[in-house]
Amino acid sequence: MAPSATADIQVGPAPVSVKYTKLFIDGQFVDAVSGKTFETLDPRNGELIANVAEADKEDVDIAVQVARKAFDEGPWPRLSGYERGRILFKFADLLEQHADELAALETLDNGKPVQLARFVDVAESIKLVRVYAGYADKISGRTVRMSSSYQGHTLLEPIGVVGQIIPWNFPLVMVAMKVGPALACGNTVILKPAEQTPLTALYAAQLAKEAGLPPGVLNVLPGFGPTAGAAIANHNGIDKVAFTGSTEVGREVMIAAAKSNLKPVSLELGGKSPLIILDDADLDLAVTLSHLALFFNQGQVCCAGSRIFVQEGLYNTFLERITELAKKRVIGDPFQGGVDHGPLIDQIQLERVVSYIESGKKEGANLVIGGSQIGSKGYYLEPTIFADVQDNMKIAEEEIFGPVMSILKFKSLEEIVQRANNTRYGLAAGIVTKNIDVASRLSRSIRAGTIWINCYHVLDPSLPFGGYKMSGIGRENGEYALQNYLQVKAVVSPLVDSPWL
Template sequence: MAPSVGTSADVEVEAAPVSAKYTKLFIDGQFVDALSGKTFDTLDPRNGELIAKVAEADKEDVDLAVQAARKAFDEGPWPRLSGYERGRILFKYADILEQHADELAALETLDNGKPVQYARQLDVAGAVRIMRIFAGYADKISGRSVKMDGSYQGYTLHEPIGVVGQIIPWNFPLVMFATKVSPALACGNTVILKPAEQTPLTALYAAHLATEVGLPPGVLNVLPGFGPTAGAAIASHIGIDKVSFTGSTEVGRKIMIAAANSNLKPVTLELGGKSPLIILDDADLDLAVQLSYMAIFFNQGQVCCAGSRIFVQEGIYDAFLKKSIELAKQRVIGDPFKGGVEHGPLVDQLQLKTVMGYIESGKEEGANLVIGGNQIGSKGYYVEPTIFADVQDNMKIAKEEIFGPVMSVFKFKSVEEIIQRANNTNYGLAAGIVTKNIDLANRFSRSIRAGIIWINCYHIVDPSLPFGGYKMSGIGRENGEYVLQNYLQVKAVVTPLYDSPWL
């Protein structure tokens, strides 16, 4: 019998300090019902109870949003404002998000299940910072001049790409809202955004706040709904010029196909991961344990770049495992609205079923379950922090993205061996190494095929630093100057030069 953490009793939850105010579609600056009149339930992951009924967008609603966004782009002021003016409005948007931080954090926790302290300190604060950074980029977007052969000069214009469709996941709803919307708007585009059906509430609240800062109607449209209907309509709509998606690799494939089959619109995809964290014999053991703990258990493991493959060199393997078990026992699990709670529920029943299925698979294939592995109670979607030891590379839990609080620990001997094993995955989103040897760290960072490498740290991201993956972890980059390329067209202009003394 594996040691257990938490309790089998139902987690007692207190009343949420917030309710859902905005539950309709946001199109052309107004909240409206879906044309079909349909709604769907958004549920409290703490107990599975109804939070609110939310309007369900479908193809016809996407058509209306495209009409509004198209008109706002083709005829409205937003693309024609100076970068300074767009930036000024986005700075105001960031300010008003910050002013409503407590309510946004409470909505995020209510809809997603993450501890409210993290929602306030990381998610809302992060969204505000992202918005401010891209507000600052708005007046710095410019082309360049080109000296050409002969009596001609050339220059480039960087112009907004047009109407942008954006589809975001449920694990960091408000952060992903800001990550997608702010660079697209800074470049002068108009946006149609579909939040995840599990977590629509903060995006809708943020849409309401947009009306208070002078964002023109039609520039931002928010359509809650489901992937096979609203999401598919966005990906395939001929009136949408660009699609940006964050989510699973499986859905990313479908979006690429839909975009290609419509108007060959460009796509940006930030997809799944199975990221390795490599711990060498010379590592600071306590640091390594803390980093691996955070790498997989943060946000209940619902992180695309989670350190879900922990490779430990054989000299410290047993000591690492012992300390990791002790730390997992101390993790505070409970109602995410209560102070001090580190570990809330998973987002919904489907995710709970998925994670428990992977845990059963790990046991069936012979991995050593050393702690956790159970659902907590019968109400809500709580899963114990779980650690498997002696995991083999061919096991299902070693190859597939679990997206839950399940740590898989592997043993290795040599650096040469571990570079090959770390790269032996279809994914390439992130990787980490813990070592005191800078030469090995540098070798590792150049050898691993992943979009971000963390040396003696993990989960350190910044809006100024590019984020994205190799291989099946995606196409393109989010954040920093790199993301602006996703939302701009480059136009070359050539003019003749007459009687130039420089010819």
């Protein structure tokens, strides 16, 4: 059973020490120019973990100069793909050697259960870096058959200095997902981790240095979005910007990039993903997948299945079963074994999610379970389920980014296609059915970047990930991510019988 709303969560000591809290520029840890720092807090109790150097525009300017020199004059873009790959493989090996410490640091800063951090986040980060290390020596252009007496070929070249801004929900995974392809292509990087979770990005920077990454190739600047993040998006010396986060901030990044030097932008943004359960679905599977789709990582997932559409014949039974499963979710200190539901990231996020719960109650949704903060210490929130949700309710329209499940009833396939697509988002969707023809029809009809059939949250470094509509621009992972960090150059030369010879 979930703890009551008045219970205190028992919080033990964190089995990890914090080693790196300064900016990482030109291969060294340095103070911010201003000397300012900010607090990074433990989500379990709101207490101070460490004071971290706070980057601002002046620090971004320095990092851009360093990264530009490393790109224009340094060895990294000029190394063979094989040599870049060797360094990235070494980086992955070091991540693996320090996996337990990285997982503990991730849990301390983010609040997710440590077993999840170790065997999902850290393991996936290692895999991502190794995949991009393998791609490094396989990036090449093609020969083009031209008309007349000319031959052509294309070159794939790194863009240059890349600015990357990442969120707090999967901090280390986002480092690997962004830095991996950019470095494999030969770019230099300025990375701004989220101010809530800077610690694993700084640790990873040190490991990249130990792996042999030349100075200036990777620079990590913790700081705030309106200052450090805005300076990256606006900077004329940055050739490309990549952002993962909310749709609202993504819009601001895109505007800033356009107003500065028209730098290309890739965006992985928000979602309000439908999970569609047909009458013929395996009930056990449907309940398990719905629970995972929404409550994984405390619901702090961009592609969370936050709109659960259940066909009317299965609705009542499904509601009863999903409620019983939510009651069994173990909430507590994420460093304790057996805990699968830790705190939300911070007080701001807790208050934001609670405001959506209040909105759901006010608009007439049926609060079946949860809805309250747990204890007086930390940012714990009960798993929450609303039934009888209508499409026009705020909890059905907006991204909540927390453990709040909305269950909606539908009748026909024609109806569900229209309702599933009736959103400004298009990141992901899920379908649970035994009918392959229905699954195929729905997967072709729903406008989303990823469709999961009888599964959910299944991602892979080789599988493209990104959204339609206001869920973003471009794709992460595999060859698709490489395209975000490469320029295509056409080269033409005359043949022997050309009139120019």
